[in-house]
Amino acid sequence: MKSISLSNLPELLSAIAAKEALYLPVDTKEGAEYKAYAEGDSLSLACNTNRSAKDFFFPQVEDMAAFKVEGKKIEIIDVRKETEDFVIFGARACDVKSFEVLDRVFLADPVDTFYKNRREHSTVVALACSAPEETCFCSSFGIDAAEPQGDVSAWIAEGRMFFKPNTQKGETLLSALSALLEESDGAAVEKAKEETRTIMGQLPLQNLPTEHFKPEKLMEHFNDPKWKELSQACIGCGTCTFVCPTCQCFDIRDFDTGNGIQRYRCWDSCMYSDFTQMAADQPRHTQLERFRQRFMHKLVYYPANNEGLFGCVGCGRCLAKCPISMNIAKVMKALGGDK
Amino acid sequence: MQRIGVFVCWCGSNIAATVDVKAVAEALGKEPGVVYFEDYQYMCSEEGQNKIKNAIRDYKLTGAVICSCSPRMHENTFRKAAAAAGINSFMVEIANIREQCSWIHKDKVSATEKAIILGRAAIAKVHLNAPLTAGESPVVKRALVIGGGIAGIQTALDIADAGFEVDIVEKKPTIGGKMSQIDKTFPTLDCAACILTPKMVDVAQNEKIRIFSYSEVDAVKGFVGNFKVSIRRKARFVDEVKCTGCGLCTEKCPQKKVPNEFNLGLDQRRAIYIPFAQAVPKVATIDADYCTMLKTGKCGVCSKVCAAGAIDYKQKDTFVEEEYGAIVVATGFNPIELKKYDEFAYSQSPDVITSLEFERITNAAGPTGGTLLRPSDGTHPKKIVFVQCVGSREDGGGCGKTYCSKICCMYTAKHAMLTREKYPDTEVYVFYIDVRTPGKSFDEFYRRAVEEYGVHYVKGMVGKVSPENGKLMVRASDLIEGKQLNIDADLVVLAAAIEPDQSARPLATMLTASMDTNDFFTEAHPKLRPVESPTAGIFLSGCCQGPKDIPETVAQASACAAKVIGLLAKDKLTCNACVAHSSEMLCNGCSTCEKVCPYGAISYEEKEFRMPDRTTRVRRVASVNPAVCQGCGACTVACPSGAMDLHGFSNRQIMAEVDAICK
Amino acid sequence: MQKVIREKAIELLRSGKVDRVLGWKEGEFFYDQTPHLFLSPEEVERTFVYNGFSGANLSKYLVKEGLKEGVVAVFLKPCDTYSFSQLLKEHRIARDKIWAVGIPCEGKLDIELLRKMGIRGIKTIEEKGDELLVSTIYGEKTVAKKDVLAERCANCKSRKHVLYDELLGEEGEVLDSARFDQIEKLEQMTSEERFAFWQNELSRCIRCNACRNVCPACTCEKCVFDNADSGIASKAPASSFEEQNFHIIRAFHVVGRCTDCGECSRVCPQGIPLHLINRKFIKDINAFYGAYQAGENPDERAPLTNYSTEDMEPGDVFKKGE
Amino acid sequence: MEKEALIPEIGIVTDIRIDTPDVRTFRVVTPDGKKPFVHIPGQCAMLSIPGVGEALFSITSSPTNTEFMEFSIKKCGCVTSFLHSIEPGQYVTIRGPYGNGFPVESAFKGKDMLFVAGGIGLAPLRSVINYCRHYRENYGKIDIVYGSRSMQDLVDYNEIVEEWCKEDGISVHLTIDREQPEWDGHVGFVPNFVKELQFDTNKTAVLCGPPIMIKFTLAGLQEMGFKKDQIYTTLEMRMKCGIGKCGRCNLGDKFICKDGPVFRFDQLEELPDEY
Amino acid sequence: MQIEEKFEPTIVAFCCNWCSYAGADLSGTNRLQYPANVKIIRVPCSCRVNPMFILRAFQRGADGVILCGCHPGDCHYTTGNYYARRRMTLLFSMLDFLGIERERTRVEWVSAAEGAKFAATMNDFVATVTRLGKNRRLEDLRCKK
Numbered sequence A: 001m002k003s004i005s006l007s008n009l010p011e012l013l014s015a016i017a018a019k020e021a022l023y024l025p026v027d028t029k030e031g032a033e034y035k036a037y038a039e040g041d042s043l044s045l046a047c048n049t050n051r052s053a054k055d056f057f058f059p060q061v062e063d064m065a066a067f068k069v070e071g072k073k074i075e076i077i078d079v080r081k082e083t084e085d086f087v088i089f090g091a092r093a094c095d096v097k098s099f100e101v102l103d104r105v106f107l108a109d110p111v112d113t114f115y116k117n118r119r120e121h122s123t124v125v126a127l128a129c130s131a132p133e134e135t136c137f138c139s140s141f142g143i144d145a146a147e148p149q150g151d152v153s154a155w156i157a158e159g160r161m162f163f164k165p166n167t168q169k170g171e172t173l174l175s176a177l178s179a180l181l182e183e184s185d186g187a188a189v190e191k192a193k194e195e196t197r198t199i200m201g202q203l204p205l206q207n208l209p210t211e212h213f214k215p216e217k218l219m220e221h222f223n224d225p226k227w228k229e230l231s232q233a234c235i236g237c238g239t240c241t242f243v244c245p246t247c248q249c250f251d252i253r254d255f256d257t258g259n260g261i262q263r264y265r266c267w268d269s270c271m272y273s274d275f276t277q278m279a280a281d282q283p284r285h286t287q288l289e290r291f292r293q294r295f296m297h298k299l300v301y302y303p304a305n306n307e308g309l310f311g312c313v314g315c316g317r318c319l320a321k322c323p324i325s326m327n328i329a330k331v332m333k334a335l336g337g338d339k
Numbered sequence B: 001m002q003r004i005g006v007f008v009c010w011c012g013s014n015i016a017a018t019v020d021v022k023a024v025a026e027a028l029g030k031e032p033g034v035v036y037f038e039d040y041q042y043m044c045s046e047e048g049q050n051k052i053k054n055a056i057r058d059y060k061l062t063g064a065v066i067c068s069c070s071p072r073m074h075e076n077t078f079r080k081a082a083a084a085a086g087i088n089s090f091m092v093e094i095a096n097i098r099e100q101c102s103w104i105h106k107d108k109v110s111a112t113e114k115a116i117i118l119g120r121a122a123i124a125k126v127h128l129n130a131p132l133t134a135g136e137s138p139v140v141k142r143a144l145v146i147g148g149g150i151a152g153i154q155t156a157l158d159i160a161d162a163g164f165e166v167d168i169v170e171k172k173p174t175i176g177g178k179m180s181q182i183d184k185t186f187p188t189l190d191c192a193a194c195i196l197t198p199k200m201v202d203v204a205q206n207e208k209i210r211i212f213s214y215s216e217v218d219a220v221k222g223f224v225g226n227f228k229v230s231i232r233r234k235a236r237f238v239d240e241v242k243c244t245g246c247g248l249c250t251e252k253c254p255q256k257k258v259p260n261e262f263n264l265g266l267d268q269r270r271a272i273y274i275p276f277a278q279a280v281p282k283v284a285t286i287d288a289d290y291c292t293m294l295k296t297g298k299c300g301v302c303s304k305v306c307a308a309g310a311i312d313y314k315q316k317d318t319f320v321e322e323e324y325g326a327i328v329v330a331t332g333f334n335p336i337e338l339k340k341y342d343e344f345a346y347s348q349s350p351d352v353i354t355s356l357e358f359e360r361i362t363n364a365a366g367p368t369g370g371t372l373l374r375p376s377d378g379t380h381p382k383k384i385v386f387v388q389c390v391g392s393r394e395d396g397g398g399c400g401k402t403y404c405s406k407i408c409c410m411y412t413a414k415h416a417m418l419t420r421e422k423y424p425d426t427e428v429y430v431f432y433i434d435v436r437t438p439g440k441s442f443d444e445f446y447r448r449a450v451e452e453y454g455v456h457y458v459k460g461m462v463g464k465v466s467p468e469n470g471k472l473m474v475r476a477s478d479l480i481e482g483k484q485l486n487i488d489a490d491l492v493v494l495a496a497a498i499e500p501d502q503s504a505r506p507l508a509t510m511l512t513a514s515m516d517t518n519d520f521f522t523e524a525h526p527k528l529r530p531v532e533s534p535t536a537g538i539f540l541s542g543c544c545q546g547p548k549d550i551p552e553t554v555a556q557a558s559a560c561a562a563k564v565i566g567l568l569a570k571d572k573l574t575c576n577a578c579v580a581h582s583s584e585m586l587c588n589g590c591s592t593c594e595k596v597c598p599y600g601a602i603s604y605e606e607k608e609f610r611m612p613d614r615t616t617r618v619r620r621v622a623s624v625n626p627a628v629c630q631g632c633g634a635c636t637v638a639c640p641s642g643a644m645d646l647h648g649f650s651n652r653q654i655m656a657e658v659d660a661i662c663k
Numbered sequence C: 001m002q003k004v005i006r007e008k009a010i011e012l013l014r015s016g017k018v019d020r021v022l023g024w025k026e027g028e029f030f031y032d033q034t035p036h037l038f039l040s041p042e043e044v045e046r047t048f049v050y051n052g053f054s055g056a057n058l059s060k061y062l063v064k065e066g067l068k069e070g071v072v073a074v075f076l077k078p079c080d081t082y083s084f085s086q087l088l089k090e091h092r093i094a095r096d097k098i099w100a101v102g103i104p105c106e107g108k109l110d111i112e113l114l115r116k117m118g119i120r121g122i123k124t125i126e127e128k129g130d131e132l133l134v135s136t137i138y139g140e141k142t143v144a145k146k147d148v149l150a151e152r153c154a155n156c157k158s159r160k161h162v163l164y165d166e167l168l169g170e171e172g173e174v175l176d177s178a179r180f181d182q183i184e185k186l187e188q189m190t191s192e193e194r195f196a197f198w199q200n201e202l203s204r205c206i207r208c209n210a211c212r213n214v215c216p217a218c219t220c221e222k223c224v225f226d227n228a229d230s231g232i233a234s235k236a237p238a239s240s241f242e243e244q245n246f247h248i249i250r251a252f253h254v255v256g257r258c259t260d261c262g263e264c265s266r267v268c269p270q271g272i273p274l275h276l277i278n279r280k281f282i283k284d285i286n287a288f289y290g291a292y293q294a295g296e297n298p299d300e301r302a303p304l305t306n307y308s309t310e311d312m313e314p315g316d317v318f319k320k321g322e
Numbered sequence D: 001m002e003k004e005a006l007i008p009e010i011g012i013v014t015d016i017r018i019d020t021p022d023v024r025t026f027r028v029v030t031p032d033g034k035k036p037f038v039h040i041p042g043q044c045a046m047l048s049i050p051g052v053g054e055a056l057f058s059i060t061s062s063p064t065n066t067e068f069m070e071f072s073i074k075k076c077g078c079v080t081s082f083l084h085s086i087e088p089g090q091y092v093t094i095r096g097p098y099g100n101g102f103p104v105e106s107a108f109k110g111k112d113m114l115f116v117a118g119g120i121g122l123a124p125l126r127s128v129i130n131y132c133r134h135y136r137e138n139y140g141k142i143d144i145v146y147g148s149r150s151m152q153d154l155v156d157y158n159e160i161v162e163e164w165c166k167e168d169g170i171s172v173h174l175t176i177d178r179e180q181p182e183w184d185g186h187v188g189f190v191p192n193f194v195k196e197l198q199f200d201t202n203k204t205a206v207l208c209g210p211p212i213m214i215k216f217t218l219a220g221l222q223e224m225g226f227k228k229d230q231i232y233t234t235l236e237m238r239m240k241c242g243i244g245k246c247g248r249c250n251l252g253d254k255f256i257c258k259d260g261p262v263f264r265f266d267q268l269e270e271l272p273d274e275y
Numbered sequence E: 001m002q003i004e005e006k007f008e009p010t011i012v013a014f015c016c017n018w019c020s021y022a023g024a025d026l027s028g029t030n031r032l033q034y035p036a037n038v039k040i041i042r043v044p045c046s047c048r049v050n051p052m053f054i055l056r057a058f059q060r061g062a063d064g065v066i067l068c069g070c071h072p073g074d075c076h077y078t079t080g081n082y083y084a085r086r087r088m089t090l091l092f093s094m095l096d097f098l099g100i101e102r103e104r105t106r107v108e109w110v111s112a113a114e115g116a117k118f119a120a121t122m123n124d125f126v127a128t129v130t131r132l133g134k135n136r137r138l139e140d141l142r143c144k145k
Helices: A006-019 A093-106 A113-120 A168-176 A187-202 A215-222 A226-231 A239-243 A287-305 A317-321 A328-336 B021-029 B046-058 B071-084 B098-102 B108-128 B150-161 B177-181 B192-205 B248-252 B292-296 B301-305 B355-362 B408-422 B442-451 B504-511 B550-568 B592-596 B634-638 B651-662 C002-015 C041-047 C058-065 C078-089 C111-116 C181-188 C191-202 C210-214 C240-253 C263-267 C275-289 C314-318 D078-085 D119-134 D157-162 D190-197 D211-224 D265-269 E020-029 E051-059 E080-097 E115-132
Strands: A002-005 A021-028 A031-036 A061-070 A073-078 A086-091 A122-127 A152-157 A160-165 A250-256 A261-267 B004-009 B034-040 B063-068 B092-096 B136-138 B142-146 B165-169 B209-212 B215-223 B226-233 B318-324 B326-329 B333-335 B352-354 B383-390 B427-432 B456-459 B462-468 B471-478 B483-489 B491-496 B498-500 B538-540 B572-574 B580-582 B602-610 B616-624 B644-646 C020-025 C034-038 C072-076 C098-102 C122-128 C131-136 C139-144 D009-020 D023-029 D044-049 D053-058 D069-074 D091-098 D112-118 D142-148 D170-176 D203-208 D231-234 D262-264 E011-016 E038-043 E064-069 E105-109
Touching: A002 A006, A006 A021, A006 A086, A006 A160, A031 C111, A073 D009, A073 D091, A093 A113, A093 A122, A113 A122, A122 A168, A152 A168, A152 A187, A160 A168, A160 A187, A215 A287, A226 A287, A226 A328, A239 A317, A250 D053, A287 A328, A317 A328, B004 B021, B004 B046, B004 B108, B021 B034, B021 B063, B021 B108, B034 B046, B046 B063, B046 B071, B063 B071, B063 B108, B071 B092, B071 E020, B092 B098, B092 B108, B098 B108, B098 E020, B108 B651, B108 E038, B142 B150, B142 B318, B142 B550, B150 B165, B150 B177, B150 B192, B150 B209, B150 B326, B150 B550, B165 B215, B177 B192, B177 B355, B192 B209, B215 B318, B215 B504, B226 B326, B248 B301, B292 B301, B326 B504, B326 B550, B352 B355, B355 B408, B355 B491, B383 B408, B383 B462, B383 B471, B383 B483, B408 B427, B408 B442, B408 B491, B456 B471, B471 B491, B538 B550, B580 B616, B592 B602, B592 B634, B634 B644, B634 E080, B651 E011, B651 E038, B651 E051, C002 C020, C002 C041, C002 C072, C002 C098, C020 C041, C020 C058, C034 C041, C034 C058, C058 C072, C058 C078, C072 C078, C078 C098, C181 C275, C181 E080, C191 C240, C191 E080, C210 C263, C240 C275, C240 E051, C240 E080, C263 C275, C275 E080, C314 E080, C314 E105, D023 D078, D044 D069, D044 D078, D053 D069, D053 D078, D053 D119, D069 D078, D069 D119, D112 D119, D112 D190, D119 D142, D119 D203, D142 D190, D170 D190, D190 D211, D203 D211, D211 D231, D231 D265, D262 D265, E011 E020, E011 E115, E020 E038, E020 E064, E020 E115, E038 E115, E051 E064, E051 E080, E064 E080, E064 E115, E080 E105, E105 E115
Parallel strands: A021 A086, A086 A122, A122 A152, B004 B034, B004 B063, B063 B092, B142 B165, B142 B326, B165 B209, B326 B538, B352 B491, B383 B427, B383 B491, B427 B456, C020 C072, C072 C098, D112 D142, D112 D203, D142 D170, D203 D231, E011 E038, E011 E064, E064 E105
Antiparallel strands: A002 A160, A021 A031, A061 A073, A061 A261, A152 A160, A250 A261, B136 B572, B215 B226, B226 B318, B333 B498, B462 B471, B471 B483, B580 B644, B602 B616, C020 C034, C122 C131, C131 C139, D009 D023, D009 D091, D023 D069, D044 D053, D044 D091, D231 D262
């Protein structure tokens, strides 16, 4: 295990940034946000960022192709570019887990080359949580905030930051920084992990009921009368889906720039009334169906297709951000609680 | 995808000299949807139009873009041509590359480039054009004439003569207007009353004409062919039907001190009165401002003497609701208020009078019985000074008008001539800036005044008139002699500028008819549609449109009647095709659009809809009456949901033009 | 107050006067209440809450509720009544289906302000007079309420209810608020500074449409930005222009209709002070065309459906002080 | 860079056939005149006009046609309206094939087939019908019930009359909703017609058409004794990607674009009815 | 030596059909010059101009947008320009508030008789916008060539 004194962390960040693009959470007046590193930026110690880390691999807006139209003729221009290498420094365990959730969608055949390109060029340095929030419930999905995955796992303990490489990419990163790092044992880390786990144990939502959400109960959950009550206050905005690290629905749209057509994809939300709107039909015609779709997808559909892996990582962003404070925790309690 | 043809006009060298028309045609030929392009010397010519028609047929065009002069010139020409070739006329768009391109630019490169962009914008618009059909609305075969002066009388008579019903609304107790106050008319010097009063009688006797005297238009709703007008019949406290016009009451009324407006306050009348002997309708009216009975409840003389029992002190204003197909505005003029013209001492001396007052003084039915006497002391004036252009042709900023009142030169010549003829011992001076006498026999008339009657015409302006010892000291300059003149006049007559009647502005608002800054009604076209207002169904007769003399007024009145008859002769009217329309599924029913519609064209209804969520819902939605909508588009911007849009100028069409221009 | 309101809700339901009660339902924590339709007195007893975090303006739900059978009772804070009245003016609500109960408001609290104070891991909050007792995973904290008062409440414009069927508690007054101070501050900046300010704010927009969907003035059947036929449909902040365009057009569409309830800023997950845009329009209207408060007077013509021949010219806006 | 599924290829519309007042059939080839890609009956492709939009259409032509691909498209939305306004020579973009397609080489093999279609619902069935005709020996007797509003609204009328009707082992049963002077065939709705025809229950049935037709035909067939696992349908789709990623076309845990659009009714029964 | 290319702004002028478009025609008839940068879009009335058209123009590359209508009081539709005046007053004030240069937008009342005023207005506006330089604050980078 490698480590660096927190007071030397700026030098480490500088060194990474000198090598490749570096993104890290920094504190802003509206909370922590990921941003491209600039000299002097310091790592936010906030539990989590407003926006999730999915933006790095699945940005909100992304050009897919361009078209030149002249008369009846069309020319397709491939606008894809090889992404530069980059490091995400300080992602939390939940966000790191979300990458796995996204991978199973975007890297499934046929692979999404836009996503894959970014994923391949990234190195994720995951930082263990030390001060989780009341909205955190990653443990409900079996995620250990004290033991984040990623290419490198990192911990803060006793005034130092500790690093453990998990992958080849992680090894490469750390070895490039070896001049700044010291070899240390993991004793302090183990203590920090324990502390984190103790706090996790006190969180009000740490044990949300998950055992009921089995594929075989799909129709039972689908037809649960509770959806009506749960969904009735939903205003149909896309906040939960846009702050969610695992929501990956998208829309493909064309934009006429005046000099050609740009085809881009952008985040879409299953909560939007026009999400499934067709020319003459709308299969999910009220907010109930749309609301149900989102939570069924996270809790039942996605696990059914992915060996039981839930589509939620318990980051708690939707709990903090939903305009009406309706969220997956309340849904899980209502649906999966003792009936 | 439209199949668009592009036709670039050279307009001789008007366009071709500054814009490379061939390059424009070729560049536009590459635009999406353009399947045909050509350029030609004169697209608006028979041959040019044939080229368009042929191309539409041969290339199965669905739309056409004409790069030519302003659409205000030939849009209709090209639309008709397109329609003749079988496509909807609204599938044609004009790119204005003459007035807004070739004529304002000198550099051929940039002008050509701009012409291409303008063409592109038109093409972009045509892509989104849809065939439009104008709706139809029925026509109420009755006209309303507002104002009962000679203009209104002539228009009403002509319309009635064609067999249509006409109502005249006159705010005064009698029709007749200004002409009834005039003594003689130039240049023939026949007596105004002699030619006017028979016409007034004709009006009274015409079965097709109703006169609402002592009435005003209170509210106007509706639109061309279907106006709904509310007329306020002011209480005259005399039953019009019962009153025989015997005039006994007007002799017996004890209240004698009422300024007589017919004689411009130069004498007095009673509180109950008939304005003048030949009044139509010949019915008495009680002046509520002066009647002792109405003010104090004590008197009742008129009621006692009226054998017909026509007096009704309890009479109230009543309202008549009537429908009309057309409305004629004939609200006439007034001389301007001269109080502000201190330099002419109008307020200081009763012997400084206006020309209209002069008319009354010389009129046999006037306050002096037709003898020219000074209002102050009743003596014969020996020296009279006429001042022209009082309040006319002034620079902006003064209290007068910038325009020429047009009639003053002639009536002043008339006054001067008549004075000299009747009272040869009187010296007459006329001060003028210019003497304007274009008109049949006008200049001869003026020359007679100077040459035969010895009127002193002095080019120059009067600087000051000051009353001194019963005389009026007139200080003036003679611009030709280059000297200062001092005249001790007995009487000074001011040719006051004329202005539209005060009632015109509120009326214009009711009619949604536009006015110029001087409150004259604007014509639909200053040259080609001089008797119509831009607001459909509103016609203009007489001085409400601009200063005119009697023959001109009568000519315009008849022209106006012809236009009205043309309208009333139709059973149905074709409406504006470029009207607003509301998408019911998008409409929120918020009523915002309704509030900004100047025509009341938008109404709301509750309708049942099948909603996207598969429920049925009763919703309040807007609907536009296409017969009423004039297509301004105010509602389209007021509408937050985008439900309201305008045919022919839709959001998408305009944005497509924006896109094409900014590209 | 919560007790009085609960009793009123129960009474209304029991008496059969109303079929449903629209209120706030308690959440997992003290602050995360959800607007909720209560159908039974028992449910009210169990989960109806009204406290410093009952911030949601319930009036917009009445659009939907008015379409249903039966009568719904709704609890409206003073500023919510303005929205309610404005919605009625726009014919968006069936008045006879609504039983509006005015309730007093001492100002609502902003959980984000608590978080900004560094208070984390909040387990429970207790209101004690002017103070909040916050118990967190990391210890107890005491906070003065006024320090976490939501911006819109710190600059409250009115504690008067403009419309209701019955009122609980005392009626308040229209207040002399300092709500335009921040606008003035921005106005005094240079154009460049203002641009930088708004770029920083608007660039954070993720177009989640929370501001629009929560806004009681945004009740269009279909928003122009969702309507493919409108020509300006857009779903994402695909360029800085799209960010500006969405917020400008949205604000313009609610000119003279926005009651300044502040919900847009409350719900923005990115903390963009969207109310400033709407408030700028309100300030301009007041300055240019005379004081106008949307929702206050149902018969008054809104500024954009009205005019005076003497109105100022667009260019005159900038002539002052130059 | 490796091939991206979401980036389309160029297709050229070489021929446009007007089938009915609102249905046209478009022939699409690659710029070098070839068939865009290989597919199986029931699969779909994404066509787009840049700037107008992209939409999914079932491939109407049979895989046995190796020269070009055909799409029968009804005018109903933005993209389809545009397609209806184009002329031959127009470029489009195309990507695919998407979906599972009909089990022509497995479940259908050796079976008597009953195809029931209404209106534009014939479009996806034409592909499989022509496939079965081409490999006639692999399939049993073929019955085709096809109905539309009017005679003018029958898609592929010429091909049906000139080719299908004349082939042995194929029975074509046409119907229209309302009487028409020039029509001497059956009049009535498809579900009723199916009931009147009373088919043997040893057939495999494939239904495609408006939801209401599907609903009643399904009920009718079940009444006759058909089991749900004998009846297939192909669902209409709302989708952007076609490859199970954009997230809109799922029925429960199944994606119509990937796991469908062809479903057996016994499978559908186990899924939420959000279609 | 480097030759700096002269900045040629794109100017969109919305002109009402009855007054300002005719005024523009008149300035053509009188051969009064103004720069070719100005491209006119004809609308029935100034009240037809939706704020979204103006923003759209900036998005698509306009550097200045001017709206011309009949003088207040002379609207062909009586009241249209009064509404337009309020809308544009508020919109332009808002654009300024958001930090968009206030000189990029303008409203001018031009009657059918004011050909000279039209040309003078356009000359002035083009000069003003040229001085300001390219529109950067309301641009859409996607629409740049």
